[in-house]
Amino acid sequence: MDNITALGGDVYEIDTRMAGYSGITAGYLILGDRPCLVETGTSTSAPVVRDALTSLGVGPGDLATVVVTHIHLDHAGGVGDIAGFYPEAEIVVHEKGARHLADPSRLMASARMVWGDKLDTLFGELSPTEASRIRALGDTGAIDLGNGRTLNSHYSPGHAKHHVGLIDSGTGDLYVGDAAGVYLPQTGDLRPATPPPDFDLQIALDSIGLFQALGPQRLLFSHYGPVTDVDETLGRSAEELRVWVDLTRQAHSEGMDLDHAVAMVKERTQERYAALRADDATAEQFELLSGAPSNVAGILHWLNRVQP
Template identity: 50%
Template sequence: MGGHHHHGHHHPHGDPGRDDDGEAVGSTGTEPATTVADGVLEIDTLLGGWQRVTAGYLVTGDAPVLVETGSQSSVPILMDRLGQLGLGPADLAGVVVTHIHLDHAGGVGDVARAFPNATVYVHAKGARHLADPTRLVDSAARVYGPLLDSLYGRLDPTPPERIRVLEDGEEIRVSSNRSLVAVDSPGHAKHHLALHDSLSGVLFAGDAVGVKLPDAGVLRPSTPPPDFDLDLALGSLGRFADRRPTALALAHYGLLDDPTDALAEADGTLRRWADVAERAFRRGDDIAAALEAEFAGDLEGVAEEHREKLEVMNGVHSNAAGLRRWLTTRESVGDGE
């Protein structure tokens, strides 16, 4: 990776002659972005006004691509920050979402409108929901309740002609020496893909590796309803490891620069959560209570305000509901053992 890059903000076209406007190690929330790898800018999209909960990433080159918009409620801050980075309305070439949950894709319709040259990239199983979000927003309303409008916002439709489906292995060209390779990675959701940056080696992992908020410090799996599937999720972790990324970029939140260890930890943690859930399920016990009893100790010493962020983003009840649904579905299709 380029040794002249430091943490700090950069023009997206990366003019090295103007790389002198001050270096802030660690985002204070006032910098528009933090450089986390060569030509990769992490943008804090401040869901709920919280720092370090939802990240978007701008991959720079002559055709810059944004990975994740965050929720619709994050669009004003995202637009501000892209503007501060020097990105005019004609400049963004692409926006890709790892999956269509609203904390990742809620801003896509707004971003597509503001950047008319940007192609919107999405998994095949998510495309129709970006074009017509009615059903997606209805089901989000059931899952999020009042938080839909108070925290996330909704999702504006994207004109179908702006949407490009990414099949596994397909590439988005960012510059002559840089592309993002799509990695089909179901498990967290069936419409999940990761993006592997050919230049920096960073793998944008969405939610497939789990959630590790820097302020909580604990990696937890993210197993929400209705799609969560353990075998698919473990398979996706294996596919990530096979690609030997140099780092993992989590949507929640930031860069993990020890990918081999992090993927092994994610695999082990996911199996433990699934095992605790399955034993509770077989006993007829409450899965959320069992998970709470087993894993609450992970958060010992974490301040209440940071626990609250984790609870909203990756709550035990959401994980329990996804695990219960997975166990129930697996049983009903008869391949439970």
């Protein structure tokens, strides 16, 4: 299948084809003794993920674990569907996200407020998962991949209060979710993901510092793909956060409303990203992954909390 890439170490990247796009959201299958799916993608892409797992030889009774870095719908919207396809799989999530997977009604209501009619085409509907199948992680936890190999979780809020990073003891791969921002492999661009309501600059920088301290061999971005230049990339993640926060803080201190703040930040950061000078499709893809309106709104929300 053309949406599966072998990354070595029995790890397979699956393009979930979110909303019909390529290269937007990745799921990852760790195909050890106890196969583990990291990130499900959206509800609408769950059949795509199932087909990929089938082609890799993982049948309905074979998947041992499904783990999500956090419960935003592009990462975990497919959990309920995937849980239905794989009745033996344990569903693993940080404790601050667990109740929303069991009862997604509040999460879906707030997502509909943000996305409106676009919700159905972009994400679809997160279906509930039986609470008895959900394992809630604390600040750290371990997922058994079989043969002494573990996937170790580390609480890394800042992007979202239910976010974890996951490091594979066998490969040194670190699944960064959205805590290190979004990466566009076509252009090498990296920019932050700072949506409301949870963004907090210091906590986000601390999470990146934690990732550096874990000493990973490779970063696996949910958006999108593997990066081997770990130190340089995490350094850029922190720098990008500071740039966006400094510009938004300036807009905030000048009393700009959201629309004017977004326009100013977009204009001042334009030159940083080759994707925005590329073809329209690449620019659109980048904006969908890490939209300036969402990023600036999240930073303003935080600024209003810390310096109203």
